[in-house]
Amino acid sequence: MIITRTKKMEKILSSLEGTSSVYLFGCNACAEQCRTGGKAELDEMATLLKDSGFDVPGISLVDETCYNQLVKKEFRLKKSIRKSDAIVVLACGAGVKIVAENSDRAQLVIPALDTLFLASVDRHGRFFEGCSLCGECVLGETAGICPHTQCPKVLLNGPCGGAAEGMCEVNPECECAWLRIYNKLKEQGRLHLLKKISPPKDHSGSIQPRKVLLR
Numbered sequence: 001m002i003i004t005r006t007k008k009m010e011k012i013l014s015s016l017e018g019t020s021s022v023y024l025f026g027c028n029a030c031a032e033q034c035r036t037g038g039k040a041e042l043d044e045m046a047t048l049l050k051d052s053g054f055d056v057p058g059i060s061l062v063d064e065t066c067y068n069q070l071v072k073k074e075f076r077l078k079k080s081i082r083k084s085d086a087i088v089v090l091a092c093g094a095g096v097k098i099v100a101e102n103s104d105r106a107q108l109v110i111p112a113l114d115t116l117f118l119a120s121v122d123r124h125g126r127f128f129e130g131c132s133l134c135g136e137c138v139l140g141e142t143a144g145i146c147p148h149t150q151c152p153k154v155l156l157n158g159p160c161g162g163a164a165e166g167m168c169e170v171n172p173e174c175e176c177a178w179l180r181i182y183n184k185l186k187e188q189g190r191l192h193l194l195k196k197i198s199p200p201k202d203h204s205g206s207i208q209p210r211k212v213l214l215r
């Protein structure tokens with residue numbers, strides 16, 4: 001991705017007002033593949049910031065910015081991180097959170113990206129939204145196709161009846177998720193599942209903040 005002086009960049013610069021040194025964090029996993037937070041984008045961001053009068057004392061490209069131990073190690077090894085007024089993070093929100101937790105209280109931590117979804121990766125650089133993290137998975141009854149994520153109306157009992165030639169009435173670029181579910185269940189000989197009325201989800205399963213502590 002070519003970073004230009006877009007609205008987002010203007011927002012980042014405005015958030016950096018009053019600071020003079022800005023450290024950069026990228027992510028060598030998803031953000032690198034999305035071309036939003038790999039080496040090329042970090043270099044580009046560094047140039048843009050320098051052109052805007054900021055000092056950029058360093059750049060970190062960790063394997064996974066959402067992994068606390070890797071970010072913590074970076075803070076330990078690179079003293080210039082803590083000496084910077086601000087840190088701009090070219091990673092998803094989970095990465096920004098980890099960097100912010102490791103930063104000093106007085107340091108600004110600014111997200112450079114807008115995180116859109118949790119992806120299933122087809123292959124390098126090809127992402128598809130797979131799961132909306134609802135906390136109550138129904139994929140076992142919907143042939144592995146998530147109505148919560150792939151039906152724009154989030155229908156648990158579909159289809160809505162608006163599909164035209166198999167395409168979704170809300171997003172005509174996508175096949176109707178419920179038609180796909182029907183076809184797949186038919187292939188599996190499990191069409192009886194469509195007769196079952198699914199009750200509304202119990203959203204207590206998705207209460208934030210979530211944590212999973214295995215140790």
Ligand code: SF4
Pocket residue numbers: 130131132133134135136137138139146147148149
């Ligand atoms: S039903 Fe919920 S947990 Fe399962 S894939 Fe869809 S959003 Fe994710």
Ligand code: SF4
Pocket residue numbers: 150151152153154155158159160161162163167168169170171175176177178179
């Ligand atoms: S056409 Fe299909 S995918 Fe689109 S809103 Fe209706 S049920 Fe959902």
